[in-house]
Amino acid sequence: MERQSAVIRREITAIPLFNGLPQRQYDQLAGIALDRSYAGGQRIFSEGDEGIGLYVLVSGTVKVYKLSPEGKEQTLHVFGAGEPFGEASVFAGQPFPAHAEALAESRVLFFPRAAFVELIKEDPSLALNMLAILSRRLRTFAALVEDLSLKEVPGRLAAYLLYLSEQRDLTDDLILDMAKNQLASLLGTIPETLSRILSRMARQGLIHAAGRRIKIMDRRGLEALAQAERRL
Amino acid sequence: MERQSAVIRREITAIPLFNGLPQRQYDQLAGIALDRSYAGGQRIFSEGDEGIGLYVLVSGTVKVYKLSPEGKEQTLHVFGAGEPFGEASVFAGQPFPAHAEALAESRVLFFPRAAFVELIKEDPSLALNMLAILSRRLRTFAALVEDLSLKEVPGRLAAYLLYLSEQRDLTDDLILDMAKNQLASLLGTIPETLSRILSRMARQGLIHAAGRRIKIMDRRGLEALAQAERRL
DNA sequence: AATATGCTTTGACTTAGGTCAAGGGGAGAT
């Protein structure tokens, strides 16, 4: 029991949102944190649910997404370890604007809203860290809006492949970090269209594709697609 | 000169971001604020510019938007009096992610970044207000992503008309608050498409349209369109 | 009154991407 709390405290110190806080706040955060696990495919919260606290992902993968009446999904973001989510309701006291679901088995720390806000009032570092995270998230959303409105699907896929490559020191050998049907949802399309575009990219010598492995063959060509300077 | 500063101080107290602050902080904010005016059509900042502070709109209208290489615009948001903007760069120290331009003659207060951050450190109310604003903006973006990805243009227009009506106590008599080419950009389409859809809505008895005046004739029909339960 | 400019509307045409159906492949369960 005591060791369990010590584990959570150590996990908390590793979370970017909590960088630079005074030591006593780590104890306080560990004191209010609730430890929750979710299986892959399990819903964490639903659009419209009352937002009663902040979630931070300790391990696993979580997608936040919207659904159309016909069941088409648009993924807003896929979160990895260390990232907070569900924040859109904590500070404005509004319901969750989207669904959240674990893509793989995931562990999450949950911080009840009132207690978290009290901690923010005690030390501005937490607030400034949170402001930085929300600001970066706004720019990610701005990029997603730009993609959806001003780029065609091949351009979005090209941009995504280049982003994966950049995450791995510009390697040409990529492994998709999610199922293709999830990637289709993130890129604002459907699996059939994603599949066709990967095939056309392969036929045009831009990539080699084998399941989730993708090798970049023509980086300049992908860049031209991603910048909407050229079409597939 | 002294009265000029007093005017700015009074304007600052009327801004929602600054609600509930201790009196001395109004003096401090007035002390660091820079007063700037822009003509309609004037660029305030450009995508990629270094973000050196926070802007708050005192009067007028400002759009924040992205451009495609061919010059198509996607408006991310249209700001009215009292709203801060340019915040995506203040807390994460990154360049502006979009262009900002005055749609009409506008007055803006500019708060240099370092000074503003110092004020946030002094009192958590400012931080909590800012967190609430960024949270609401994230949900607005989530709604825009949903619109662009999961709704067709008629549904987006219907939702927008219903939103205008809701802003005016559910009146059926609307006046568009921007030029139609700007509205097309906000809804993620082009003026030709917007014009055709307004005509089809009129022909189907959903609205009466005369220039910028629009009268809702079939609210339920618009709601069904907005919810993607029906198509035009 | 004439001209210029920007916005708006309409027509004809093209295409990106969705829908629906069908089938293949891989992994897990029996």
Next chain:
DNA sequence: ATCTCCCCTTGACCTAAGTCAAAGCATATT
């Protein structure tokens, strides 16, 4: 070995919306 389930791919077809052109309308300027 067989079955089930889920993911993925491909084909055929359809349509929403964009492109390009042309013309109308309102406002401002000369």
